[in-house]
Amino acid sequence: MSYARQMLDTYPRTLTVDADALAAAIDATNECAQACAANTDADLSEQNLAEMVKCIRLCLDCTDICTATNRVLSRLAEYDADATRPLLESCVAVCKSCGDECERHAPHYAHCRVCTEACRRCERACQELLAALNPSM
Amino acid sequence: MSYARQMLDTYPRTLTVDADALAAAIDATNECAQACAANTDADLSEQNLAEMVKCIRLCLDCTDICTATNRVLSRLAEYDADATRPLLESCVAVCKSCGDECERHAPHYAHCRVCTEACRRCERACQELLAALNPSM
Amino acid sequence: MSYARQMLDTYPRTLTVDADALAAAIDATNECAQACAANTDADLSEQNLAEMVKCIRLCLDCTDICTATNRVLSRLAEYDADATRPLLESCVAVCKSCGDECERHAPHYAHCRVCTEACRRCERACQELLAALNPSM
Amino acid sequence: MSYARQMLDTYPRTLTVDADALAAAIDATNECAQACAANTDADLSEQNLAEMVKCIRLCLDCTDICTATNRVLSRLAEYDADATRPLLESCVAVCKSCGDECERHAPHYAHCRVCTEACRRCERACQELLAALNPSM
Numbered sequence: 001m002s003y004a005r006q007m008l009d010t011y012p013r014t015l016t017v018d019a020d021a022l023a024a025a026i027d028a029t030n031e032c033a034q035a036c037a038a039n040t041d042a043d044l045s046e047q048n049l050a051e052m053v054k055c056i057r058l059c060l061d062c063t064d065i066c067t068a069t070n071r072v073l074s075r076l077a078e079y080d081a082d083a084t085r086p087l088l089e090s091c092v093a094v095c096k097s098c099g100d101e102c103e104r105h106a107p108h109y110a111h112c113r114v115c116t117e118a119c120r121r122c123e124r125a126c127q128e129l130l131a132a133l134n135p136s137m
Numbered sequence: 138m139s140y141a142r143q144m145l146d147t148y149p150r151t152l153t154v155d156a157d158a159l160a161a162a163i164d165a166t167n168e169c170a171q172a173c174a175a176n177t178d179a180d181l182s183e184q185n186l187a188e189m190v191k192c193i194r195l196c197l198d199c200t201d202i203c204t205a206t207n208r209v210l211s212r213l214a215e216y217d218a219d220a221t222r223p224l225l226e227s228c229v230a231v232c233k234s235c236g237d238e239c240e241r242h243a244p245h246y247a248h249c250r251v252c253t254e255a256c257r258r259c260e261r262a263c264q265e266l267l268a269a270l271n272p273s274m
Numbered sequence: 275m276s277y278a279r280q281m282l283d284t285y286p287r288t289l290t291v292d293a294d295a296l297a298a299a300i301d302a303t304n305e306c307a308q309a310c311a312a313n314t315d316a317d318l319s320e321q322n323l324a325e326m327v328k329c330i331r332l333c334l335d336c337t338d339i340c341t342a343t344n345r346v347l348s349r350l351a352e353y354d355a356d357a358t359r360p361l362l363e364s365c366v367a368v369c370k371s372c373g374d375e376c377e378r379h380a381p382h383y384a385h386c387r388v389c390t391e392a393c394r395r396c397e398r399a400c401q402e403l404l405a406a407l408n409p410s411m
Numbered sequence: 412m413s414y415a416r417q418m419l420d421t422y423p424r425t426l427t428v429d430a431d432a433l434a435a436a437i438d439a440t441n442e443c444a445q446a447c448a449a450n451t452d453a454d455l456s457e458q459n460l461a462e463m464v465k466c467i468r469l470c471l472d473c474t475d476i477c478t479a480t481n482r483v484l485s486r487l488a489e490y491d492a493d494a495t496r497p498l499l500e501s502c503v504a505v506c507k508s509c510g511d512e513c514e515r516h517a518p519h520y521a522h523c524r525v526c527t528e529a530c531r532r533c534e535r536a537c538q539e540l541l542a543a544l545n546p547s548m
Contacts, residue, residue, distance in 0.1 A: 364494045
């Protein structure tokens, strides 16, 4: 069991959101942030740098947005829905764009294939958390 | 002139967004992130901690969201509007919430007054940048 | 297998450091950063706030230092040993301090027990990576 | 006056470190983190990408280490010297390496000249803060 799930299970307050959906989004954003940081560096090690620039830029954005989303999701109580919803939407969008670009390079570069998986999983987890959020929150 | 503005003025590409609005948002997000991190610590030094918990939580969220927004705005070319627009909206929302809560404490704590100013300025700068973004971007 | 390990196994360059030690440190820093962010919020939900302030502060520092360490470790090639060694030493130190403080609260709060485990594992992983780094790097 | 300095002047506790040195380091780390993030993107826009790879990697490390240093310095009370000293040393080292590499490109690229200035100023401010820290802290 991930630390994220263990932290949720020992949280002093009653959660107002589904713990499975929340734990999945916390783990996925954290792992996607790391995968994109690593993929930035792997891209920079390839020969055809000019073709990798878009992938590098999207990986940088994806790392930063996933990191912020992870930290905000990790602090549950009294969180601000006005800020959290668009943040999750931004995270879904950047994971979609970054995953699409990584997928273009996946046939050539195994590291882009791994990063595609991390982005797809994170996109899905954030979408499912958005759907699970109580509309009145 | 801030480094942010100097970096924009020496950028190798033609900007597709108003440089004044962009530089203002880059500076405001960076300074708001720092002010909120400092205010978290100042709040933790006060006696009536129970009344400061909401302020602490919002300052933590505001630091993380402003940091991500700053980094994404600092990388201009080929940026992804689908991710950047909701990120800016999230930043506006958290600066509004955090500024409102800090303002409640401003009569008692000078550090919350300073943080209110940083949040209000950042909220305004991000709103103005949203308005300046070409709708087709 | 974690994404971190998969990214290392698909890296375009030959690693100059032991892949097991590196993957362990990358995973441990990422999970410790998240656990500490979650523990900050759990601490803020407890009644005896005044006794939790030191734990909150150390968790905040631990999140920030673990995040930076994770990102730097995730980009392997041409990394700068002069910066990476003291960063790892800083990470070991903050995980030790934060783990010690969390352990004091572990008998009372299960979330501090989970966070202690994350800090201890991260401290150990960063120490082992420091030992594995080629002295000439 | 920067928000960082205003936050220090309104801090509820007595500072145990020189406020001028601390404010200078807080401002310099924050601005250097941003300048390096912007320079990463400017470098990625240049034609001779292969020659810019080292500069890009160092700018990425410098952003992450300066950000962590800034956040830790922004939270003053009860901070852990065992973690803060090596973190400052890491920040000095990465600013030195990144400034040296940017300086190599400064004759050709004005954005690297601006980034050199931000790195040099940050290196100096962190060194001066290290010297100002009470040895017993």
